[in-house]
Amino acid sequence: VRLVGALTLAVGMLALLSPPTGATGGGVLVDRVGDWDLSRLGAPDLDPLVTPEQTESSAPFRLPPGSTQGPRRWYLIHMHIVPEVSLQSGSGLLSVIGSTDDHAAAEATIRVSARPGKPPLLRWSTFDLVNGSRKGTAHGERLDLDTQNYLQNRGVRGGANTLTFAVKSYGHVKVTRISVVRDSGIRVSNLSPPHLKLDASIPMRQVHTGDTFCLPYRLTDDGDRAAVRGAIGLQSLSGVLKVVGRRSRKFRRLAGGKNLTGCFHVHALRAGKARIDVSAGAENANHPAVSIAGRVSAASAPAQSSHSSPLASPLVVAIAAATGGSLWFRSRRRVQRRSPTDS
Amino acid sequence: MIRAITTAAVAALFATAALSVDQTAVEPSNAATATAGNLRLIHKQEDAFRNYDFTSYHVARNKVDWPINLVFYNAVTNVNIVKDDLNFAFNQTGSTMHGRVSDSGGQFFWDDDNGKKNALCSNPIHLSDAFHFRIYASPADSLFNLKWGFYAIASSHIDHDECWVHKWTGLSENAELAVAKAAALEYGQNAVHIDLHNFYNFEPLRREGSHIWLNDGWATFIRVPGSP
Numbered sequence: 001v002r003l004v005g006a007l008t009l010a011v012g013m014l015a016l017l018s019p020p021t022g023a024t025g026g027g028v029l030v031d032r033v034g035d036w037d038l039s040r041l042g043a044p045d046l047d048p049l050v051t052p053e054q055t056e057s058s059a060p061f062r063l064p065p066g067s068t069q070g071p072r073r074w075y076l077i078h079m080h081i082v083p084e085v086s087l088q089s090g091s092g093l094l095s096v097i098g099s100t101d102d103h104a105a106a107e108a109t110i111r112v113s114a115r116p117g118k119p120p121l122l123r124w125s126t127f128d129l130v131n132g133s134r135k136g137t138a139h140g141e142r143l144d145l146d147t148q149n150y151l152q153n154r155g156v157r158g159g160a161n162t163l164t165f166a167v168k169s170y171g172h173v174k175v176t177r178i179s180v181v182r183d184s185g186i187r188v189s190n191l192s193p194p195h196l197k198l199d200a201s202i203p204m205r206q207v208h209t210g211d212t213f214c215l216p217y218r219l220t221d222d223g224d225r226a227a228v229r230g231a232i233g234l235q236s237l238s239g240v241l242k243v244v245g246r247r248s249r250k251f252r253r254l255a256g257g258k259n260l261t262g263c264f265h266v267h268a269l270r271a272g273k274a275r276i277d278v279s280a281g282a283e284n285a286n287h288p289a290v291s292i293a294g295r296v297s298a299a300s301a302p303a304q305s306s307h308s309s310p311l312a313s314p315l316v317v318a319i320a321a322a323t324g325g326s327l328w329f330r331s332r333r334r335v336q337r338r339s340p341t342d343s
Numbered sequence: 344m345i346r347a348i349t350t351a352a353v354a355a356l357f358a359t360a361a362l363s364v365d366q367t368a369v370e371p372s373n374a375a376t377a378t379a380g381n382l383r384l385i386h387k388q389e390d391a392f393r394n395y396d397f398t399s400y401h402v403a404r405n406k407v408d409w410p411i412n413l414v415f416y417n418a419v420t421n422v423n424i425v426k427d428d429l430n431f432a433f434n435q436t437g438s439t440m441h442g443r444v445s446d447s448g449g450q451f452f453w454d455d456d457n458g459k460k461n462a463l464c465s466n467p468i469h470l471s472d473a474f475h476f477r478i479y480a481s482p483a484d485s486l487f488n489l490k491w492g493f494y495a496i497a498s499s500h501i502d503h504d505e506c507w508v509h510k511w512t513g514l515s516e517n518a519e520l521a522v523a524k525a526a527a528l529e530y531g532q533n534a535v536h537i538d539l540h541n542f543y544n545f546e547p548l549r550r551e552g553s554h555i556w557l558n559d560g561w562a563t564f565i566r567v568p569g570s571p
Contacts, residue, residue, distance in 0.1 A: 040482075055570070055571045056570045056571065069489060093421060093423055093424075095420045095421060095424060095568045097418050097420060097570075099418065099569035099570075102417075102493045102568060102569050102570065103417065103492055103569070104418035104420070104493055104569040106418050106491055107420040107485065107490070109420050109421050109484060109485075125484065127420075127484075127485055127487060127493075128487070129487065129489075133481075133482070149487075150489060151489075151492055152417075152489055152490070152491075152492045153489050164569065164570060166569055166570040166571060167571070168424060168571050170423060170424065170427045184533075252569075281445060287386070287390065287391050287445060
């Protein structure tokens with residue numbers, strides 16, 4: 001059942017907004033790093049503001065000529081909302097979206113489950129490049145949700161822009177009001193979103209059947225913000241190699257400019273072409289990958305003991321890459337080409 | 344978003360999208376399940392996803408169902424938003440298949456969807472062609488990157504005479520067009536970008552079991568507005 005546009009909800013949203021003193025047509029010029037909340041953008045007192053039938057409100061603002069999303073200056077949206085659902089609400093879905101020039105950047109989704117004789121169950125979620133995915137559950141009629149996210153590239157342009165908060169409602173949700181708290185607005189930052197860079201390679205050397213070797217990796221966040229709730233993993237794409245022990249490593253947080261190092265242990269089962277994909281990612285970051293291909297040659301002596309160091313093995317001889325040919329493992333970075341644990 | 348979409352407009356949508364298939368023109372095979380040699384990961388922006396959906400929780404060429412040939416982008420904060428928006432044309436549901444997407448925790452996830460279709464139990468008396476799309480996102484119910492915003496991917500196909508003899512399923516390219524036309528009615532013509540990005544899942548017209556493949560490999564992008 002579709003109720004958008006015929007909402008039974010009474011939506012309290014931000015009202016707009018006469019520009020403050022000093023602002024020219026098209027809104028306030030957002031020209032410095034910092035928080036440009038609704039007050040600073042020229043919004044009056046916003047909370048609460050109930051307007052039946054109203055499902056969206058907009059505020060104009062301006063950006064300096066030539067503004068783009070990065071690489072030095074980054075634009076974010078801050079959406080702080082207080083949705084209130086009627087105790088008599090039916091079940092359904094509520095989606096609150098913050099956007100600039102109709103390019104959505106902030107979202108909060110609320111699933112409302114009606115419960116006879118009890119307050120509705122509210123399951124909310126937000127998703128952004130700052131905090132990743134967040135979810136929660138509340139019993140009652142009121143939520144306080146705060147999220148920020150980088151604007152879409154096309155949501156940043158020099159000149160006049162429009163900040164909009166809108167509500168879409170599906171099913172039988174009955175909303176009392178939704179307030180946009182006055183600390184919502186535009187944020188200008190020097191901090192780029194997290195960006196993961198992955199290095200993984202085997203030193204140029206020969207691998208024989210029976211070898212167990214360490215595959216070292218280094219995962220770096222070369223963005224400014226922390227990558228959260230991520231993982232690095234590897235996968236052998238042939239029966240020639242077998243991963244020994246852990247195939248993946250999770251991390252809760254990797255700060256900007258920091259790195260994560262370690263190694264995976266791999267065992268050469270038999271001779272032949274082999275490929276290993278190492279990949280990484282985080283909830284709020286990209287998914288770099290490295291693909292390592294080569295050939296395992298037959299052992300010319302009894303197999304080495306497990307976990308031996310290949311470089312220390314008499315069967316393994318490190319020589320120059322120029323002589324490697326197909327007998328040697330080579331790595332090539334394929335940024336954003338694969339992700340961990342895909343099978 | 345309320346728009347006056349007439350019954351005739353919806354009927355025309357599907358009447359013009361269907362392609363008459365001469366079944367003798369495509370070579371039948373004995374394959375029990377469909378296979379796709381173009382199965383691969385698509386890396387776009389920060390994210391990655393498989394360019395086909397699957398009949399089971401197993402990434403394999405002989406477990407694919409249909410090519411991913413649609414992207415709903417900008418403000419798809421939940422796949423049910425798209426389903427609800429297009430409910431005027433696709434008001435039935437089908438069987439469940441599985442999409443493989445990444446955008447959360449650096450890991451891949453299976454997302455199940457039974458999709459939306461315009462008819463159940465299609466037949467030559469009522470309606471031969473049921474157009475069916477399935478839409479997938481991450482466990483957060485959406486994917487996000489700076490270029491596409493909040494988005495979800497989808498596959499599409501036709502279920503022809505499901506409740507009749509000579510049934511077949513496929514022609515994804517035609518189903519893609521039907522979904523695009525419905526989206527144009529809902530979101531406006533400017534919101535639909537036919538065959539915008541190459542997803543490398545070209546499938547020439549051929550028959551494989553009950554599958555009739557047809558896909559040009561280019562996905563249509565549909566912009567979902569952020570406001571009602």
